[in-house]
Amino acid sequence: MVAIQLEAEPFEPLHALAEWHQLLAAELGMLPAAESHFVGRVRPSDANDAPLTALELEHYPGMTEACIASLAAAAAGRHGATAVLVRHRIGLVLPGDAIVLVAVAADRRGPAQRCGQELLEALKHDAPFWKREWSQEVGRWIMGNTPL
Amino acid sequence: MAVSADPPSQVQVRLFAGLREAMGWSEQLVELAPAADATPHQLWRQLGLQPAHPPAGVRVAINQQFATWDASLAAGDELAFLPPISGG
DSSP: OEEEEEESSOOOHHHHHHHHHHHHHHHHSSOOSEEEEEEEEOOSBOTTSOBOOEEEEEEOTTHHHHHHHHHHHHHHHHHTOSEEEEEEEOEEEOTTSEEEEEEEEESSHHHHHHHHHHHHHHHHHHSOEEEEEEETTEEEEOOSOOOO | OOOOOOOOOEEEEEEOHHHHHHHTOSEEEEEOOTTOOOOHHHHHHHTTOSSSSOOTTOEEEETTEEEOTTOOOOTTOEEEEEOOOOOO
């Protein structure tokens, strides 16, 4: 089971997880034994350590959603995970706000954690998103990703 | 006798993020040269995208799927040039 959602407005990861749990319980009868969760948030400073006003996330409508779904299904299949949830912000995101939530449910902690880690890295490198840091009314496109 | 016109040999080209802003346009229809084996690399040059040789990290997608720079383009395709991805 793969659930994907792009969020144009701020979202609360714990509420998103609660909604997902309801969906899983309805589909599976009960929740799987193991879950891994990752929440990524916007840092308060940019790459030059200047205060960050906001982070802008651009995407490729259609392709981005399809890529996330494909990456999630592939990772779940490789690790034998039961279900995957991905919620990802688009648009302007403020410091401290959640950018991404990745949750994986599986029978055991190993598959849940490994699948989550692999999927997160795949999202960073193979899902078409572009980040622009806004600081002091100047925008700067980020080329690549922060270190693991 | 009805004469059917050939369908237009056009490709929709899209740019994103820093590449879009550097070039000053986000999408345009591009006519494919007759009998030419058009590829993303060829269209990059034809459109005068900069730098002349596509930088490492820029990827292409055809019809919203990642593709190679030497993939064949067909009329009606959507070609996107994607700057280095920074998601998650």
